[in-house]
Amino acid sequence: MTTATLLISCTDQKGLVAKISDWVFSHGGNILHADQHADSSAGLFLMRVEWDLDGFDLARSEISANFAQLAIATNAKWKIHFSDYVPRIAIFVSKQDHCLYDLILRQRSHELAATISVVISNHPNLEKVAHNFGINYHHIAIAPDNKLEQEKQQLALLKQYEIDLVVLAKYMQVLSSDFLTKFSQVINIHHSFLPAFAGANPYHRAHKRGVKIIGATAHYVTDQLDEGPIIEQDVIRVSHRDSVTDLIRKGKDLERIVLARAVRQHLQNRVLVYGQTDEQGVDSNLGLRTVVFD
Amino acid sequence: MTTATLLISCTDQKGLVAKISDWVFSHGGNILHADQHADSSAGLFLMRVEWDLDGFDLARSEISANFAQLAIATNAKWKIHFSDYVPRIAIFVSKQDHCLYDLILRQRSHELAATISVVISNHPNLEKVAHNFGINYHHIAIAPDNKLEQEKQQLALLKQYEIDLVVLAKYMQVLSSDFLTKFSQVINIHHSFLPAFAGANPYHRAHKRGVKIIGATAHYVTDQLDEGPIIEQDVIRVSHRDSVTDLIRKGKDLERIVLARAVRQHLQNRVLVYGQTDEQGVDSNLGLRTVVFD
Amino acid sequence: MTTATLLISCTDQKGLVAKISDWVFSHGGNILHADQHADSSAGLFLMRVEWDLDGFDLARSEISANFAQLAIATNAKWKIHFSDYVPRIAIFVSKQDHCLYDLILRQRSHELAATISVVISNHPNLEKVAHNFGINYHHIAIAPDNKLEQEKQQLALLKQYEIDLVVLAKYMQVLSSDFLTKFSQVINIHHSFLPAFAGANPYHRAHKRGVKIIGATAHYVTDQLDEGPIIEQDVIRVSHRDSVTDLIRKGKDLERIVLARAVRQHLQNRVLVYGQTDEQGVDSNLGLRTVVFD
């Protein structure tokens, strides 16, 4: 079955659910999933609709233009995705292999509907892992004085491989604002329960603070370090018996699972970002945040 | 704000979301929440829609009759609730007070939009608790040979107090099929992670089995003991250090929270039961189960 | 059964478990529980031993002096508690009643082996709750200009009621350094997953940040706000559907349970604090933290 998924947000107003579902129905589409949310503090309406394209009377090429008429009338932000388009992922890594293996194996077992097109790293260590699975690997070393230069190479590769999504799978470098301006679809896994322990060495700091639970956070990357909109978080109990090494080991399981869930939600077009920086003039007291339509 | 909530289920078919949201919109209602689910194994469409009644052009008394036309056409099962109707609860207890206190305190702090009209018990022990909060208490002792007789008294009280929902808050008696035929809206808390340890003494059996996690389950009561459709479950870790007494103590926190969540979901008209015994001819391989629209 | 519990910490060295268990055994005590931990980063040995006093050949009054000889030789910090001593608790509250009710009901159902001797509040609101359970209530209003004055009254009450432990059960005032110097056994519940959202309005800030999980933290109070050693934490999932009001409601369950667990652990002499400010010259890179011997 081929489906279309609409993600839409606009100022809340009467009749939006009816208008949108009507549009689908009037063109012969059968709605498979519909979920809608109103953020009353932001005065925003947010909705995800997925419908079967079988019997839909608009051609693939006409759908966007047709829906645009409705969207313009409501001053909405929106995107339509088709389930038969397979997004292309670039995974960025450093030396740790656990998230890389995890993403590759999930992709191979059809948990992630995407192609892993390339692995890019600032270290040569994981080349063999990528090659074992027949994935190209590019080693682009990063030094303090060549970062912007090297990021240009990275961006060129993203273009060359026609990448839709970059996943930072324990990539221990901060992407520059410049990079993010040129390529903004980036998911990162941070090894703490944000906003606790943003920045470097979260496990060491968690151990020092004596917390009883540690966490991991997957978020879209913005130019504010570890401040991007959160997609998924999870936690695990620790105790005084756990050394920093134990926290790192336990955390690896969290990192794997939290990152994989976030990438999967993204690939299924379930994540809608809204808030602070939104051009729709959303309440500036609201952070940049996500609706995850599950 | 006064709202109406529609819970509806019917055989899946094209255009249902559109038809239903259209009906709301065409009468001037603003949809606040809409959530829809298709159980493909049962071929069923299930939906919950909540809309603001302000500006709705149908009188309260006309709404059901009007919607019935649409519902009949789709052969649907449905219910409409109004947010300004305050349901009346009877709590059944035996000797343990933790769930009783919990429900009363949540009701008092506005977590449960209902009136606790009466407490009914097979023991006199908790009369003082009820009276402290100004709630009537009826002691109806149950013996093996007088159960049906005493249940008649219970049913008479439910009628007298105009009860909408019975909550079994650690009521250690099994309700007869006869009782349930006459009054079917009953939520029970079972002190295990069903279907594990259905029946008597679940904590003792969990301890004997050496499980590493215990649970609690809130479900609607049917005439099959501990087999009713599950509304909510939760769990907590235990270890070899925990005696049966510790399991009981830890379990009390679970019981409180799981029961309260289930009652709250029910009172917000978020729980839709469907499955096996459904007259709509649902796949008999499917158990009686719930959709909890959260 | 009456038991004695020893909590001890000292620089790690060979033979400590043997010396301590030998001391118990040689005086005729049967060890019921023994748990030991070595914090290798701090070079510290920490142990909890509980033994049956039946048949122990030292009189209650001799035990400390006798053990002191062994302790001095190892330069240890230690405390011995007897299970038949019932600690006396003062609960500090403001306007919210959920933690107060919870502690009282647990104490009444024998989950907390202590006496709740008095409730002290900066507001009059909860007097009736305390009185319902026969507990004295003192209203000591706090204003910016009378805090130290009023704290003197609080301290006088702690003396008058012979209080062993103060529990801040949603007491929305910060205790002064002066208060803590005079009375240091204070447990607080903070309504966030520390160190995230230390300080005021954690639920509002969690909502703004768009976190997917919220938490609560019970800790000993120090003169560094929300920086005291953590005893217990727990978390619950939230979603975009949860408003700030929902976070507050869900958080109340966490607060109740986390605070009750911490108080119980403390009352069972399972919590040993060590770290940074320790006079034993512990690695200053280590925070003030707890071992919770469970």
Add this chain to the structure above:
Amino acid sequence: MTTATLLISCTDQKGLVAKISDWVFSHGGNILHADQHADSSAGLFLMRVEWDLDGFDLARSEISANFAQLAIATNAKWKIHFSDYVPRIAIFVSKQDHCLYDLILRQRSHELAATISVVISNHPNLEKVAHNFGINYHHIAIAPDNKLEQEKQQLALLKQYEIDLVVLAKYMQVLSSDFLTKFSQVINIHHSFLPAFAGANPYHRAHKRGVKIIGATAHYVTDQLDEGPIIEQDVIRVSHRDSVTDLIRKGKDLERIVLARAVRQHLQNRVLVYGQTDEQGVDSNLGLRTVVFD
């Protein structure tokens, strides 16, 4: 650092902690971890002690004989393990690769202190996975009429590879009593929260029952299907939105993590089995169960 770990159980009696820790100390050993548990319902004392062998005055070959004198006096069951002995694992698989990959990758990243010596399967499918990591793979097909015959081959391989532990990593065959008599150290992962959904198709049955949480259980294998002593369990929330396919996908993460934790605990000699079938005459009302000294 090389350490020795003693796991011991015997009828509870005075002075056991002292006797055992004394024995270690008197021979010059420094206790690194000591944990002790008394199962009062079984009247059993259970203990784990780990000590540094540096400076220990007994030769490796003398330790067991020497300790036996103490053990005989207390009629104890016991085992001593040395940390520099690397156990040899055989992994049994069928067609699913997720637990196999997980165990191999954890072993490679030093989370599991063992050698994975061989992979044995009733299917040829996963040979390439094993070979990629340089591990021998033996395909031994099982049919209803050749099981005992084929198990002889399996047992011969266990002997040939000098295997200490068999891990059933989603091996979809039941081992015969005969096999278990000849090789008893076997850990299995069952894809449900035992005792719920023991036997075949647990995810299908969980879906049919409409549970709100699913689980996985790692246990030692006995000749009672899914009745062996539980080492570890964990759970994850599911909802009406999850089809059987979703349960299977979510369950795979649980299976991986629960199995890996159990194998790790076993390899660190933290798991002590006791109960029902114990020759020490333990209360027959107590199931075969584990103490996991964490």
